[in-house]
Structures are given as structure tokens and as C-alpha cells.
Amino acid sequence: MSEFLSSPLPLSLRVAFVATLLALVTGLPLAWLLARRSFRGRDLLSVVVLLPMVLPPTVLGYYLLLVVGREGMVGRIWEMAGLGRIVFTPTAAVLAAFVAALPFLVRAAQGGFEQVDPTYEEAARTLGRGEFSIFATVTVPLAWRGILAGVALGFARAIGEFGATLMVAGNIPGRTQTASIAIYDAVQADRLEEAHLLALLLSLMAGGVLLLLTRVGRGGRW
Amino acid sequence: MSLEVRIRTRVGDFHLDAAFQAPEGITALFGPSGAGKSLTLRCIAGLTLPAHGRVVVNGSVLLDRAARIDLPARERRLGYLFQHHALFPHLDVAGNVAFGLHGMPRPQRIERVRELLALVGLEDFEGRRPGGLSGGEQQRVALARALAPEPRLLLLDEPFSALDMEIRIRLLDELKALHRRTGVPMLLVTHDLEEVRRLAHWVVRYRKGSVVEEGPTATLLDPSGKDGPGFSPWGWPEEPTA
Numbered sequence: 001m002s003e004f005l006s007s008p009l010p011l012s013l014r015v016a017f018v019a020t021l022l023a024l025v026t027g028l029p030l031a032w033l034l035a036r037r038s039f040r041g042r043d044l045l046s047v048v049v050l051l052p053m054v055l056p057p058t059v060l061g062y063y064l065l066l067v068v069g070r071e072g073m074v075g076r077i078w079e080m081a082g083l084g085r086i087v088f089t090p091t092a093a094v095l096a097a098f099v100a101a102l103p104f105l106v107r108a109a110q111g112g113f114e115q116v117d118p119t120y121e122e123a124a125r126t127l128g129r130g131e132f133s134i135f136a137t138v139t140v141p142l143a144w145r146g147i148l149a150g151v152a153l154g155f156a157r158a159i160g161e162f163g164a165t166l167m168v169a170g171n172i173p174g175r176t177q178t179a180s181i182a183i184y185d186a187v188q189a190d191r192l193e194e195a196h197l198l199a200l201l202l203s204l205m206a207g208g209v210l211l212l213l214t215r216v217g218r219g220g221r222w
Numbered sequence: 223m224s225l226e227v228r229i230r231t232r233v234g235d236f237h238l239d240a241a242f243q244a245p246e247g248i249t250a251l252f253g254p255s256g257a258g259k260s261l262t263l264r265c266i267a268g269l270t271l272p273a274h275g276r277v278v279v280n281g282s283v284l285l286d287r288a289a290r291i292d293l294p295a296r297e298r299r300l301g302y303l304f305q306h307h308a309l310f311p312h313l314d315v316a317g318n319v320a321f322g323l324h325g326m327p328r329p330q331r332i333e334r335v336r337e338l339l340a341l342v343g344l345e346d347f348e349g350r351r352p353g354g355l356s357g358g359e360q361q362r363v364a365l366a367r368a369l370a371p372e373p374r375l376l377l378l379d380e381p382f383s384a385l386d387m388e389i390r391i392r393l394l395d396e397l398k399a400l401h402r403r404t405g406v407p408m409l410l411v412t413h414d415l416e417e418v419r420r421l422a423h424w425v426v427r428y429r430k431g432s433v434v435e436e437g438p439t440a441t442l443l444d445p446s447g448k449d450g451p452g453f454s455p456w457g458w459p460e461e462p463t464a
Binding site (some may be wrong): 117119120122123124125126127128129130133138141142 | 267268269294295296297298299300301302304306308310311312321322324367368370371
């Protein structure tokens, strides 16, 4: 029992943490692009980024397999680089969680950026600052509510990832068996007590995220 | 200071075709709302790219579309005072004023912020938040912030429109005093004749997207002069805008 608890949940947290961090690093520039620039293919980019939000997780997992599987392009390059295979590893679990979390992060951050009056950025420009400096010292601090909401939602989604993870990372206890998969596994094996406990813990975490979001939302704009 | 501006561009249905030169001192772009004054200012600052145009300040070419020169706003070294001040709400007063002083060593920066705040009469305001300041105080902070990087020209977009009448007159005089003390040339956008009278040495009159006349304030605004009809002390009658 203690072994059961010590494994899937911490693994889930680690996977979700790394996935959310990756989603933040890639999602912020994407959200900024979508909020602040108009360019050809902008709508297409938006659709591609948001698609995982509406796709059935199994479809998402299937596409991921096509890309990172042993016959997939990324999978082959990965293997040639001596990094072994991706599928059925914790890396694959991170990848699935990342792709699932990214749209939530981008959407919320984009909304946050759109709320920032562009005059602040113009003022910064006339004061001699470069675009990256303005992004880091003006736009992001002013959009922090949206960004934080995106991080919270993305993290929640990453923790809950099930379908795509099962397809690309599998269900290997101690390696790729995340909490959401462990619950399924426990129910299948009729270990209901374990399922109960894990479900309760995940629910508490999700509740915590919602509480955080509510508090941040109530702060109003500044 | 010499300023040479020629701008021809279109925004939606609005056509701007303006050219003027301004001498030393304070110059006012004067005319009714929607005449293209603010757009001109944005083009000078590098915030809007006009289809055609040339902007030269003190012999430096900031923009010349024909020669494919378009200095980014951050390299133009022009101060800009926004209509609603646009103070960064997440920074305190010192942080706002110091924003254009990046690259300056910290001790000097702190000293310079102190000087600038003294210049606009806001000693000891360093730690205050912009949100807690009055309109007049916000404007002074915005002035200090714009002057911090020592701009070669200060652009002011309707700087008094967001303020009460009473405080407006006082800030007008303060701005004039500030100009005398710092010597920074100013280009001011306004639709208020009183502001032109009190502040400007040179007036450029705008109407429907073009410059109708320019000259020294005294000559152009002399009520006894035989200047263009319609030039009344009440400013321009409102004209239908696009």
C-alpha cells in the first residue's frame, strides 16, 4: 500500500510539473504571438495549438505515436541520437501531458496578454527598451493573472492526462504508471481501496487548483 | 532644434497628408479632434508607420520611407507623453521614472530618479504606486519618466485633456517652466486654443488631415490680425469626422 502510494502520485506530480514547465516556456511566446501579432497562418497556428483541447485523447495519442513511435520521424531521430526509444518511457508521459496542457496555457495566457493595453508597450518602446525586455518587464507582469490561470489549468490537465498517456507511455508501474492510470488499473484489479485513496487525493488537488483560480479571479484587474 | 516632418498615409477612410517644419521651443499641432494631429505624433515617434514620409530631427533622419530608413521607436530618442499617461501600474513611481534608464549603474540611477522627481515637484514619491496618485501627479511622473533618457524632443499627445480645468492651468505653467529649465524642445498636440496661447511659440494648424497654416503663435493667433476666417478664440467649430 505505501509502495503504491509512493509511486504513481509522485510520478504524476513530476510528469505534470515538467510538462507544465515546458508548456509555459513554449506557450508564452505562442500566446504572445497570437495576441499581439498578425501574420499569415495565424489562425492555422491557433487551431493547431488548441486542437488537443477538443480532440479525443486517444486520437491525440495515436498522432503522438505516429510522430514519436519507432517508425515516426522524431522517434527515429531520437533513437539514432543514441537516446533510446521514446514510447513507453516517462519521457513519453511528459510529452503526452505537455501536448494536453499546452492549449490551456496558451488560451489563458493569450487572454491575459489581450487584456494588457498596448499603450504600455508603446510607452516602453519610446523609453528605449527592446521587444524582449518589454515582454519580460511589462507584458508578462501585467498579464500574470491570465498566465497563472493557464499554469493552473495546464497543470490540472497534465495531472489528469489518461488516454494519450496510456497509448504512448503505457502502464508500467514505477515508470509510466501515473496516478490517473493507476486508478484505472486498481479498479480493474478490484483494489478499490487504493482507487478510493488516489481518487480522493487527485480530487483534493483539483479542488486546490480551482480555489487558487477563484481567488486570483476575484482580485480584479489592475 | 530643428524638426522637419512630412507624412502621407491612410488609416481606414482617413487620409493624412501633412508637412511642416518647427523651430526651437514649443510647437503646437492645433486643430479639431480627428484632424490627424495625434497620428502625426505617432508617426514621428515610430509607433505608427506611415505609407510615405520623412522625419528629421536636428539633422538625424529618423524616418525616410523613400530611402528605406525607419528607425525603431526605441532608437529615436524621443520622449512621449501619452494622453492617459500610461504609467506602468505594476511599478512604483521610482520604477516608472527609472524605466528608460536601463543600463545605468544603480547608484546613478537612484540619484537621477531623485533629480527628476525634484524637477517635477514630487520629492519623496519614489515608493508610491501610480494608481494612488491624482491625475496631476500622474502626469508629472509621466513627464519625469519621459525626460529621464534625455530625449532630443518631447512629444505630448493632448497632455491636459484628462485633467480638471483648475489643475490644467497650473500644469500648463509648470510645463512651460519645465521647458525653460530643461531646454527640451516640445511638440504638443492640442485642440485647446488656451493651451496654444499659453505654451506654444510656434503653431501648426491642422484641418481634415492636412496642415492649413503654420507660423509664430503671436502672429497666427493675434485676434486683431487678418488671419484666416473662422479662427475664433473658441477654437474650431466641431467638424464632422470620418
